[in-house]
Amino acid sequence: MPNKRTVSTAPGPAGRTGRKARACACGPVADLGASAEDYLEAVYLVGSAGRPVRVTVLAGRLGVSKPSVVTALAALEERGYVRHEHYGAVELTRRGVSAAEKVYCWHRVLERFLREMLGVSEKVAATDACAVEHVLSAETMRRLEEFVEAAAGRAAGAKRKRAGTKKAAKPAKGGADAR
Secondary structure, eight states: OOOOOOOEEEEEESOOOOOOOOETTTOOOOOOOOHHHHHHHHHHHHTTOOOOOOOOHHHHTTOOOOOHHHHHHHHHHHHTSSSEEETOEEEHHHHHHHHHHHHHHHHHHHIIIIIIIIIOOOHHHHHHHHHTTTSSSSSHHHHHHHHHHHHHHHHHHHHHHHHHHHHHHSTTSSSSSGG
């Protein structure tokens, strides 16, 4: 992924306060509210897609007004997460990239759990993961991540075992069975 991301962040509903910083295998996430995390994640994803991130793009993606995006960007810039010039593109700072990657890591774990373990559609999994990522404790997220990884490992092992059984069941060409 590129080092610089040109993206925009804007706040949605007021972020939760009093949350502890999260720590999963992705590492601890800066103590931000849900809204700020959503904006950092949006900036990260739009920027990762190679598109310049502008206020209008973020407002559309997050379903908020452009003035809300500008307000959120100002708050994130003040805290050192983004750089944004008036009417210009938004860039995540190193601190912003780090925080956004951590938020997105948790999002991916939740989305994977919902899709692979529960069979939820991609669209519903994405929506639900975005909502849930802000309310689960670090302990729950660590356990969920461990569970998903263990289940994926068991599934891969079972698949290899089935593939090995199928190969063993086929008679070899030119062997004793061929006579």
